[in-house]
Amino acid sequence: MNDHLALHEPEAISAIWADTKACGFEMASDSLTCSLLRTLAASKPSGRFLELGSGTGLSTAWILDGIDADSRFTTVDNDATLLAILKQHLGDDPRLTVVCADVDEWILSQKLQPVYDFIFADTWPGKYRLLEETFSLLKSSGFYVIDDMQYRADWPEGHGEKAANLVKILEQRSDFRITKISWASGMILAVKK
Numbered sequence: 001m002n003d004h005l006a007l008h009e010p011e012a013i014s015a016i017w018a019d020t021k022a023c024g025f026e027m028a029s030d031s032l033t034c035s036l037l038r039t040l041a042a043s044k045p046s047g048r049f050l051e052l053g054s055g056t057g058l059s060t061a062w063i064l065d066g067i068d069a070d071s072r073f074t075t076v077d078n079d080a081t082l083l084a085i086l087k088q089h090l091g092d093d094p095r096l097t098v099v100c101a102d103v104d105e106w107i108l109s110q111k112l113q114p115v116y117d118f119i120f121a122d123t124w125p126g127k128y129r130l131l132e133e134t135f136s137l138l139k140s141s142g143f144y145v146i147d148d149m150q151y152r153a154d155w156p157e158g159h160g161e162k163a164a165n166l167v168k169i170l171e172q173r174s175d176f177r178i179t180k181i182s183w184a185s186g187m188i189l190a191v192k193k
């Protein structure tokens with residue numbers, strides 16, 4: 001088995017990658033991570049999906065490729081330049097709502113009721129802060145997914161401790177069933193009981 005073969009990436013990906021490289025964005029999610037996101041997304045028909053940290057829309061495009069016509073997907077980022085790339089390639093999709101906002105403020109502006117079936121938390125808020133508030137947005141049986149958990153030598157000082165602490169928090173939650181996957185950038189899949 002070769003993880004990288006036959007990924008069948010969504011149509012928009014090569015153009016989004018070209019723009020992503022051209023604008024110098026270096027925090028893009030890798031294709032393996034995105035492929036798993038798409039597979040999980042396909043398990044929630046008529047679902048409500050949330051992405052915190054859209055970037056240029058790479059993971060957004062893969063998740064969109066997994067969801068069905070009745071699903072709705074909100075993605076939030078505070079960088080209008082990155083979101084302009086996302087909107088150029090994905091903005092016509094009627095299932096997608098693109099929000100340009102600070103994710104801390106956006107989370108705190110929500111009713112904090114369980115409305116989402118799937119949350120991909122790919123920025124600081126929703127992952128390293130406001131975790132409880134983010135969990136409150138997730139329905140029972142919903143997926144909470146994070147990546148970039150595998151140690152990297154270029155992590156800033158102190159980030160390793162933060163990541164280890166987050167792993168410990170998730171390991172100890174009795175209201176989630178989690179699996180750590182030391183694969184791609186290092187992922188954790190958590191399902192709310």
Ligand SMILES: C[S@@+](CC[C@H](N)C(=O)[O-])C[C@H]1O[C@@H](n2cnc3c(N)ncnc32)[C@H](O)[C@@H]1O
Nearest residue numbers: 027028029053054055059077078079102103123
């Ligand atoms: C890891 S990148 C997201 C990558 C994206 N999901 C992808 O697949 O390529 C993190 C993103 O979070 C955004 N960001 C960082 N802090 C933020 C904040 N406080 N509010 C909103 N977005 C934030 C950055 O602009 C960046 O696009």
